[in-house]
Amino acid sequence: MTTLMETFQRQGFVFAVYMLGNADDAADAVQDGLSAAWNHRDVVRSAHDPTAWFFRVLRNKCVDRLRERSKRRTEELFDAADQRASDGESDAARRELAEALRVELSKLDPVHREMLVLRDVQGMSYAQIADVLSIPAGTVMSRLHRARMTLRDRLKGAL
Amino acid sequence: MSACEHIEALLSGYLDGELTQQDRQRVDVHLDDCASCRQAFEQLQRIQSGLGSMPHPEPTEQQRSRMMGVMLTKTSRGVGWLLAIGGAALLIGMGVYEFVTDESINLWVKIGNGAVAVAALLIGGSVLVERLRDRKTDRYKDVER
Incomplete structure (x- = not known):
């Protein structure tokens, strides 16, 4: 269970930062999620997909926080990541695209942002995403496509 | 809906390898021509x-220990309860043993104390059973008051 909790913490923090745009809020949401996972550890252990179980809980924690501060923007998003990006990337064009992606991702509707983070950042399958969001797999494909097309339209110059 | 619009709606599924073989072939053919x-x-x-390939945001050491602290807090609380209950049970057991085997105490005092202890256990036990039964059947137990 400890290993599972560490995995949840690592993956969950990335998701929560992208969703909430703030590392402290993300840590709070993950803490709540981990607390729920630990309280229901028997359920988690016997779950068909423990990761999907945890992300479903974490996603709800993030949605609650987004509702609480629905007016606040996500400017702080990726502050820490920016530095690492500029250190690691050597290709200027790729760096420019990564920067544009970060900015536009933070401006997306949370419904679209969560699709892109779950699929393209976390690498989940459509079935897992459907499980996390409690929606049909067909809806995952159409919603994800709308999210990507929105991002594409906003990034046209950079692509 | 034009052919392009139809195919465009399938592009994300194609990219993710989530299309049926038939749809994948349709997209393949269309992309060759369009x-x-x-x-x-x-x-x-x-x-x-x-x-x-975006670098993943990572927590600071402080944030990480705050998140993982959940497990430590809950585990230590569980161990604490276990030790407290175990210790109390041991002390009570030893006390009862000393009391029962102490020959300087009058037999009637022992019987009287025993009766009080058994009565307390019976009353406490019945209240506990009743509470547990109520909790199981209470339809409003999850409603926040």
């Missing part, structure tokens, strides 16, 4: 690889 859809597909590919 430069505009091919361009859209390549742009989606760049978005996906760009998102996938």
Whole structure:
């Protein structure tokens, strides 16, 4: 269970930062999620997909926080990541695209942002995403496509 | 809906390898012939690889220990309860043993104390059983008051 909790913490923090745009809020949401996972550890252990179980809980924690501060923007998003990006990337064009992606991702509707983070950042399958969001797999494909097309339209110059 | 619009709706599923074989073949054939859809597909590919290669935000050591502290707090609380209950049971057991085996105490005092202890256990036990039964059947137990 400890290993599972560490995995949840690592993956969950990335998701929560992208969703909430703030590392402290993300840590709070993950803490709540981990607390729920630990309280229901028997359920988690016997779950068909423990990761999907945890992300479903974490996603709800993030949605609650987004509702609480629905007016606040996500400017702080990726502050820490920016530095690492500029250190690691050597290709200027790729760096420019990564920067544009970060900015536009933070401006997306949370419904679209969560699709892109779950699929393209976390690498989940459509079935897992459907499980996390409690929606049909067909809806995952159409919603994800709308999210990507929105991002594409906003990034046209950079692509 | 034009052929391009129809294919465009399938591009994300195609990119993610989530289409049926039939749909995948349709997209393959269309992309061979349509430069505009091919361009859209390549742009989606760049978005996906760009998102996938973005450096992941990492917590500070303080944030990490706060998140993982949940487990430590809950575990130590559980161990604390276990030790407290175990210790109390041991002390009570030893006390009872000393009391029962102490020959300087009058037999009637022992019987009287025993009766009080048994009565307390019976009353306490019945209240506990009743509470547990109520809790199981209470339809409003999850309602926040």
